[in-house]
Amino acid sequence: MRWQTDPLLQVEHLTMRFGGLVAIDDLSFTAGRGDITALIGPNGAGKTTVFNCITGFYKPTEGRLAFARTGIAAPAGVDALTNTGARFAYEPSGDIYLLERMPDFEISAQARVARTFQNIRLFAGMTVLENLVVAQHNPLMQASGWTVMGLLGIGGYARRESEAVDKAKSWLDSIGLLERADDPAGDLPYGDQRRLEIIRAMCTDPVLLCLDEPAAGLNPRETAMLNELLLTIRDEHNTSLLLIEHDMAVVMQISDHVVVIDYGVKISDGTPEFVRNDPKVIAAYLGVSDEEVEQVESEIGADGGAR
Amino acid sequence: MSAAVSEQKDDQAAGRMAKALRESAFAGLVTAGLSFPILALRAEPDIRNQLQLQPRWSWLVTAVLLVASARFLALMLDTVRARALAAAGLLLCAFGFGSAWFSPLATASLIGGTILAGLICIGAGFFVDRSHIRKSGPGLLARFAASPAGQTLTSSGAWVGIGMLVAFPLVMLGWLGPAGSLKWINNYGVQILIFVMLGWGLNIVVGLAGLLDLGYVAFYAVGAYSYALLATTFGLSFWICLPLAGILAAFWGIMLGFPVLRLRGDYLALVTLAFGEIIYLVLINWVDLTNGEAGISSIPRVTFFGVTFYDEKGGFSDLFGLPYSPIYRTIFLFYLILFLALLTNFATLRLRRLPIGRAWEALREDEIACRSLGINTVNTKLTAFALGAMFGGFAGSFFAVRQGFVSPNSFTFIESATILSIVVLGGMGSQIGVALAAVVMIGGTELLRELDFLKQLFGQGFDPTQYRMLIFGLAMVVMMIFRPRGFISTRSPSIFLKERKAVSSEFVGQGSG
Numbered sequence: 114m115r116w117q118t119d120p121l122l123q124v125e126h127l128t129m130r131f132g133g134l135v136a137i138d139d140l141s142f143t144a145g146r147g148d149i150t151a152l153i154g155p156n157g158a159g160k161t162t163v164f165n166c167i168t169g170f171y172k173p174t175e176g177r178l179a180f181a182r183t184g185i186a187a188p189a190g191v192d193a194l195t196n197t198g199a200r201f202a203y204e205p206s207g208d209i210y211l212l213e214r215m216p217d218f219e220i221s222a223q224a225r226v227a228r229t230f231q232n233i234r235l236f237a238g239m240t241v242l243e244n245l246v247v248a249q250h251n252p253l254m255q256a257s258g259w260t261v262m263g264l265l266g267i268g269g270y271a272r273r274e275s276e277a278v279d280k281a282k283s284w285l286d287s288i289g290l291l292e293r294a295d296d297p298a299g300d301l302p303y304g305d306q307r308r309l310e311i312i313r314a315m316c317t318d319p320v321l322l323c324l325d326e327p328a329a330g331l332n333p334r335e336t337a338m339l340n341e342l343l344l345t346i347r348d349e350h351n352t353s354l355l356l357i358e359h360d361m362a363v364v365m366q367i368s369d370h371v372v373v374i375d376y377g378v379k380i381s382d383g384t385p386e387f388v389r390n391d392p393k394v395i396a397a398y399l400g401v402s403d404e405e406v407e408q409v410e411s412e413i414g415a416d417g418g419a420r
Numbered sequence: 421m422s423a424a425v426s427e428q429k430d431d432q433a434a435g436r437m438a439k440a441l442r443e444s445a446f447a448g449l450v451t452a453g454l455s456f457p458i459l460a461l462r463a464e465p466d467i468r469n470q471l472q473l474q475p476r477w478s479w480l481v482t483a484v485l486l487v488a489s490a491r492f493l494a495l496m497l498d499t500v501r502a503r504a505l506a507a508a509g510l511l512l513c514a515f516g517f518g519s520a521w522f523s524p525l526a527t528a529s530l531i532g533g534t535i536l537a538g539l540i541c542i543g544a545g546f547f548v549d550r551s552h553i554r555k556s557g558p559g560l561l562a563r564f565a566a567s568p569a570g571q572t573l574t575s576s577g578a579w580v581g582i583g584m585l586v587a588f589p590l591v592m593l594g595w596l597g598p599a600g601s602l603k604w605i606n607n608y609g610v611q612i613l614i615f616v617m618l619g620w621g622l623n624i625v626v627g628l629a630g631l632l633d634l635g636y637v638a639f640y641a642v643g644a645y646s647y648a649l650l651a652t653t654f655g656l657s658f659w660i661c662l663p664l665a666g667i668l669a670a671f672w673g674i675m676l677g678f679p680v681l682r683l684r685g686d687y688l689a690l691v692t693l694a695f696g697e698i699i700y701l702v703l704i705n706w707v708d709l710t711n712g713e714a715g716i717s718s719i720p721r722v723t724f725f726g727v728t729f730y731d732e733k734g735g736f737s738d739l740f741g742l743p744y745s746p747i748y749r750t751i752f753l754f755y756l757i758l759f760l761a762l763l764t765n766f767a768t769l770r771l772r773r774l775p776i777g778r779a780w781e782a783l784r785e786d787e788i789a790c791r792s793l794g795i796n797t798v799n800t801k802l803t804a805f806a807l808g809a810m811f812g813g814f815a816g817s818f819f820a821v822r823q824g825f826v827s828p829n830s831f832t833f834i835e836s837a838t839i840l841s842i843v844v845l846g847g848m849g850s851q852i853g854v855a856l857a858a859v860v861m862i863g864g865t866e867l868l869r870e871l872d873f874l875k876q877l878f879g880q881g882f883d884p885t886q887y888r889m890l891i892f893g894l895a896m897v898v899m900m901i902f903r904p905r906g907f908i909s910t911r912s913p914s915i916f917l918k919e920r921k922a923v924s925s926e927f928v929g930q931g932s933g
Contacts, residue, residue, distance in 0.1 A: 168792065170788070170792075217791045217792065218790075218791045218793075218794050218796050218797065219794075221791070221792055221793060221794035222794030222796075227793075228792050230788070230789070234788060235786075236782050236785035236786055236789065237927045238781075238784075238911055238923055238928030239778075239782065239923070240915075240923065242913075242915060242916065243778060243913055243914060243915060246915060247779065247782045247795075250775050250779055250795050251794050251795075253775040254775045254776070257776075260771070260775075260776045263770075263774045263775075264767065264774065270774070274915075278917070282917070291917075294916075294917045295916045295918055295919055295920070296921065297923045298927075299926075300927060313793070314792070317793055317794055
């Protein structure tokens with residue numbers, strides 16, 4: 114189990130309160146390097162809140178989010194970093210980032226955790242190509258000498274920009290959207306917008322890519338294309354994935370590890386097969402009350418055996 | 421069968437006519453109700469200085485007839501072209517009747533001619549409307565602009581435009597002589613170019629970054645007072661003060677930027693408005709520094725790289741062996757502001773192709789997405805404020821060196837509003853649109869001074885410039901109805917693979933901050 118031997122992200126005792134509402138209550142789980150980790154749960158379970166905590170859009174009320182960008186995060190190293198009050202440490206065993214201490218844009222720029230949104234957030238009035246070039250803002254900013262050199266036209270900005278365009282082209286080619294590079298992003302069909310948002314996030318060279326319901330609103334053919342894209346990202350680009358998803362076809366087919374939460378509490382954690390047969394998960398999804406759990410459990414046990 | 425069809429058509433036409441008559445009568449009634457106290461009654465003091473009401477029924481009748489017939493024609497005509505023709509015809513008729521009624525000087529041929537021309541125009545409108553074949557797709561002009569020949573023309577058009585601007589003062593000087601050309605170079609050339617530059621500067625903040633700034637004139641004031649104070653106190657030359665004024669204005673841009681970082685929309689607009697007022701009030705009340713309402717006078721005038729434009733030995737005219745005239749200073753100022761405006765334009769066009777410019781536009785489209793892509797939105801907003809303010813500061817120090825006198829009254833809210841409306845009218849983010857809007861707004865205001873012939877119609881007491889704000893407001897309302905996204909409503913992408921396709925305004929965001 115890679116999420117136990119080589120954890121990329123360790124979420125420990127994460128708690129998020131909004132006033133009196135406890136959206137996430139003492140949630141701990143890990144995501145393995147090179148895994149596709151799915152975060153599932155019924156509506157309102159707190160999945161997107163977990164995402165917003167990991168990507169810095171919310172400051173967690175409590176908890177630690179240790180992200181080992183490279184190497185293996187030794188528990189002693191993480192504890193030492195926690196005690197210093199610094200945001201990150203470059204240990205000999207690997208670089209560690211404490212995401213709960215970092216603002217959102219640094220999480221993307223430095224820790225290299227990218228994300229997409231449940232309601233697509235493309236730059237609708239900019240072209241497809243521009244969207245992908247904006248995603249490479251930080252390296253390009255450096256190449257333009259923080260605008261000063263670029264404004265004067267000295268330094269290697271033009272070369273670096275054409276490299277950025279090449280990168281964008283290769284990503285567009287991989288999802289078959291190269292022909293539409295000069296069209297406004299808002300003009301694309303819905304399924305293409307979803308995939309464009311994913312490759313835009315990939316243009317930031319992330320180590321971990323967080324996808325919030327990537328298959329929402331897609332037809333079966335588009336879902337199949339999405340699965341293919343996500344597997345390509347995992348296998349060929351050394352990027353681990355963390356995804357929130359309701360479409361069980363996506364979750365069960367491509368994920369290596371599934372974490373189930375309900376009412377902000379983790380109720381199951383394991384391989385897709387394990388979770389699928391976990392009576393607690395079935396109870397949460399089908400809305401069985403606690404007293405009936407045992408009964409359902411026995412029924413499911415028989416059912417599981419038949420499968 | 422065919423008889424039945426034609427009967428049905430007649431029925432339809434009659435129904436339409438009846439509906440149009442009904443609605444135009446209603447429009448006339450509304451006009452009468454709304455304008456009765458303003459048009460039909462006039463309060464005049466009599467000999468004992470008591471106000472007496474004088475009825476002006478002819479005014480009211482004219483207004484009601486005009487509105488009712490405009491409404492009737494609008495309902496009877498379907499196409500824009502036909503309506504425009506009819507409107508022109510209606511105005512001609514109104515002019516004809518008006519001169520017959522009001523003007524003592526009008527001749528019968530003038531009256532008859534204008535009324536006849538107006539009626540012909542309206543008739544032509546009906547003819548155009550009936551013979552019009554509905555076409556789908558973009559208009560002729562849009563199709564031409566999109567074609568390769570059109571694109572070459574528009575890109576070379578910019579150079580032709582710059583060439584014409586460079587030649588403008590010399591052509592004017594040759595044509596009208598030193599005395600006659602002064603007005604054109606100063607009031608039209610320099611004045612318009614100042615607002616073109618201010619519009620381009622504000623365009624960075626409002627058009628590109630999507631941050632609504634209602635206090636832009638504050639940076640113009642900072643630039644003007646920087647030059648005025650530095651030049652009068654330390655005797656620094658214009659070319660040293662210009663960058664200093666820019667830096668100081670940029671500094672104040674950042675000062676404004678910090679508190680408004682978290683604000684959006686209405687709140688941002690309110691705080692920037694307040695900032696503009698704060699600067700204005702400080703200029704009035706800090707008398708020790710700014711000399712209050714009296715302003716700072718005898719600011720060193722512009723020199724030709726050290727050569728003054730005065731009538732003296734070693735002055736510009738003397739040095740080049742020309743007869744003395746103040747026109748040379750104005751021409752130099754024209755080239756100076758042309759240079760500064762083009763510098764602003766060049767920098768903005770360049771910035772749009774740099775990561776910072778793209779980040780501004782991305783910020784306007786979606787700030788949250790920007791942050792998820794690792795863009796530091798704080799720095800991005802602050803650079804937008806700082807650079808926009810810097811160009812405002814440059815323009816301000818030019819203003820000070822041109823006038824030789826600055827006072828707080830040059831930096832009131834109305835200036836901010838004018839600059840902002842230039843940006844909105846031009847089409848947010850479009851450089852050429854902003855330049856066009858500045859020409860229309862500032863040049864249009866100046867042109868009102870030229871409309872002396874209206875005095876023949878309305879009497880000697882009539883001053884067209886007094887109606888400046890009324891016309892300006894009407895023009896804005898008409899603009900917002902017909903072109904709500906400004907003259908140039910499409911966005912030109914900053915980078916492309918195969919072809920540069922203009923992005924339609926329906927996709928482009930207007931910024932929430």
